[in-house]
Amino acid sequence: RDKGGAGAAAGFLRTAAEVGLYVIARPGPYQYSELIFAGLPRWLCEGYPQLLAKKLDGSTLYPYSVSYVHPLFLEKTRVWFDQVAPRIAEYTVSRGGPVAFTQIDNELMGIHTWYGSLDYNPEAMGFGEPQGRYPRFLQARFGSIDRLNAAYGTDYGSFADARPTAPGTGAAAARQARDYFDFECVNTADYGKILADMLRERGIDTPI
Secondary structure, three states: OOHHHHHHHHHHHHHHHHHOEEEEEEEOOOOOOOOOHHHHHHHHHHHHHHHHHHHHOOOEOOOOOOOOOOOHHHHHHHHHHHHHHHHOOOEEEHHOEEEEEEOOOOOOOOHOOOOOOOOOOOOHHHHOOOOOOHHHHHHHOOHHHHHHHHHOOOOOOOOHHHHOOOOOOOOOHHHHHHHOOOOOOOOHOOOHHHHHHHHHHOOOOOOO
């Protein structure tokens, strides 16, 4: 089945070149386009619930809304790119093929915010871990735990102790909410760079 799929893709790319059409390749991992599970495999979303994006209360955000920087999701993505990226690379414009651009993922911020929440997956965000993403973000933003406590009205002993909180009223709550949104944006940018680097490492040299 894999060989047949690869053959069909190669045939499509050869035909595009023959008739003078350029191609924007979209290897994912997300596709959306109103596909079931947004183009992700059902087995991934249903078989590995730990990599799905989480709400603040720990419940699953949506059945196919994945936590982008979850290490398991990134590992599964590497395995997928190992298979698909070299096949795209073979047909890029620089090699005489029709693939002129490559798109990573699709509508990056939407898959969380459309369903009413940012991503609070504890493993992906590293809550409670001194070298976790969230503690490192807070340390870079505030420099000292005293400055964070002054801004948030908290009494955390370390950045690893800090946790995102439910939306509230007042300046401290607004600051926390804004900072977490910024944190989500940073993670999404990191995810985009990770995907771009993966494609480059596997021979895709088109603009992304």
